[in-house]
Amino acid sequence: xxxxxxxxxxxxxxxxxxxxxxxxxxxxxxxxxxxxxxxxxxxxxxxxxxxxxxxxxxxxxxxxxxxxxxxxxxxxxxxxxxxxxxxxxxxxxxxxxxxxxxxxxxxxxxxxxxxxxxxxxxxxxxxxxxxxxxxxxxxxxxxxxxxxxxxxxxxxxxxxxxxxxxxxxxxxxxxxxxxxxxxxxxxxxxxxxxxxxxxxxxxxxxxxxxxxxxxxxxxxxxxxxxxxxxxxxxxxxxxxxxxxxxxxxxxxxxxxxxxxxxxxxxxxxxxxxxxxxxxxxxxxxxxxxxxxxxxxxxxxxxxxxxxxxxxx
Numbered sequence: 001x002x003x004x005x006x007x008x009x010x011x012x013x014x015x016x017x018x019x020x021x022x023x024x025x026x027x028x029x030x031x032x033x034x035x036x037x038x039x040x041x042x043x044x045x046x047x048x049x050x051x052x053x054x055x056x057x058x059x060x061x062x063x064x065x066x067x068x069x070x071x072x073x074x075x076x077x078x079x080x081x082x083x084x085x086x087x088x089x090x091x092x093x094x095x096x097x098x099x100x101x102x103x104x105x106x107x108x109x110x111x112x113x114x115x116x117x118x119x120x121x122x123x124x125x126x127x128x129x130x131x132x133x134x135x136x137x138x139x140x141x142x143x144x145x146x147x148x149x150x151x152x153x154x155x156x157x158x159x160x161x162x163x164x165x166x167x168x169x170x171x172x173x174x175x176x177x178x179x180x181x182x183x184x185x186x187x188x189x190x191x192x193x194x195x196x197x198x199x200x201x202x203x204x205x206x207x208x209x210x211x212x213x214x215x216x217x218x219x220x221x222x223x224x225x226x227x228x229x230x231x232x233x234x235x236x237x238x239x240x241x242x243x244x245x246x247x248x249x250x251x252x253x254x255x256x257x258x259x260x261x262x263x264x265x266x267x268x269x270x271x272x273x274x275x276x277x278x279x280x281x282x283x284x285x286x287x288x289x290x291x292x293x294x295x296x297x298x299x300x301x302x303x304x305x306x307x308x309x310x311x312x
Contacts, residue, residue, distance in 0.1 A: 016272035018210040018225055021183045021279075028279040032293040041153050041187050043217035047198035048258035053138075053174065055253050060131075061141035061173035063164060063192060065149050065185040066102035066123050068092070076105040078117040082295075091163045092146040096125060100144075107149055107182035109229030113274040118235035122181050124206070127232065127245040136249060141173035147192050149185050156188050161195035168201060175202045177248055179231050183209055190216040197258075204248045206231045210261070220255045222248040224264040227274055233266075240266055 026037050051058065069076055073086045086106040094100050102123045104116055120126055125144065131137050145164050150156045168176060176196055180189035186209040193203040197219045204220040207213050208228050213221050224231060224244060233241030244264060251262045268274060277283055284292075 013272070015276050017275070018223070019275050019278055020211055021186075021209045022211050022215065024279040024281075025183055027281055028284075031281055031284075032289050032296065038151070040212060041191060041216040043194070046217040046219045046258035047194055048219050048255075049197045049200050049202045051175065051202050051253060055137055055175070055249055056135055057138045058174035059139045059141050059172060060128060060137050060249075061168050061171060061176040062096070062123070062125060062128065062144040063147050063176055063178040063189065064102065064123055064144060065107065065147055065180050065182070065188060066104050066119070067106050067146065068094070069101040069103050076103045079111070079115045080105040081111075082106075082108060084301075087149070088146060089148050089150070091148065091160055091167070093143040093167055094146075096128075096140045096142060096144055100125070104181050104229055107185060109181050110227035110274075110278055112277050113227040113268075114229050114235060116229060120238070120241050121230040121232050121235045122179060124177070124179060124232040124241060124245050127238075127241045128177075130242060131245060131249065136246070138174070141168070141171045143167065143171050147178075147185075147188055149182060149188055151184055153187075153191065156191045157195065160188075161192045164192055165196055165199055165201065168196065173201070175204075175252055177245075177252075178203055178205045180205065180207050180209070181229050181231065183212055183228070186212040187216055189213075190218040190221075193218050193220075202252055204252045204255075206244065206248050214259070214261060217259055219258045219260075220251050221261045222251050222264060223261055224266065226266075226268045228278070230268075234268070 022040050067086055067088050074083050076086050083105040128140050132139050145167050178189045178193050180186040186207050189205050190213050193205050196203050205218045206222045208224055208226050208231050210223045233244040
């Protein structure tokens with residue numbers, strides 16, 4: 001179809017569609033020398049637990065893939081390069097009555113189009129407190145819980161998800177919102193959501209990687225078509241963060257059944273050209289691919305001591 005007819009009919013450009021993260025990730029890692037393709041979790045059906053009480057009487061838990069700031073682990077600040085030494089490999093929890101410095105330098109968020117200067121875009125505790133104060137929810141659970149970004153499906157399903165379920169039950173939470181950041185985070189979060197739902201805890205995943213979450217069959221999914229690292233709203237935009245949370249809570253209440261996806265109406269920007277960049281081989285030269293392979297290997301070595309601690 002020619003451009004004049006596209007304009008006449010009001011069609012959007014082909015690139016302005018949800019990024020195909022699974023395809024781009026597979027092609028990217030093959031290009032830097034990792035020839036065994038990663039197998040993404042895939043289900044054709046999902047468990048589903050309806051709310052047991054109205055949301056304004058429910059206690060809400062947060063599950064995050066962000067990591068506590070560790071001063072001894074190198075640069076983790078806004079715009080920091082990928083920092084494998086800051087990764088974590090065991091479930092952790094934190095007190096929701098106090099503020100926390102959680103960061104995402106340990107994972108592959110979109111470093112071109114967002115700089116990680118506002119944790120409200122990946123850790124919606126402030127927005128959840130505002131919802132509690134407004135009476136939208138019954139309260140915030142006593143603790144939030146960190147889900148390791150584990151590439152092992154088995155470890156996530158058999159170890160991490162059951163541990164998160166146990167902690168959520170200890171806190172007496174009624175529902176959980178789960179907020180991923182990187183591509184593998186979206187898979188991890190969906191696997192955790194499935195386990196919680198299968199064991200009686202309604203969930204909603206708030207994320208930006210539509211193909212990954214739907215491939216793994218999340219029970220409920222709020223899709224924000226934003227760069228990775230902004231699953232909870234736009235940076236320094238409280239209204240967008242509150243609206244994103246409100247949509248997620250609405251989906252918790254109204255989803256008619258499993259595998260329900262709702263798309264946020266908020267756009268990142270007017271033209272959508274940011275979608276052309278993330279791990280897009282058409283935008284990356286050979287020298288840059290080689291540099292990235294060397295850096296990826298170096299980061300794996302930096303992360304190795306953390307894995308050893310978990311194994312011990």
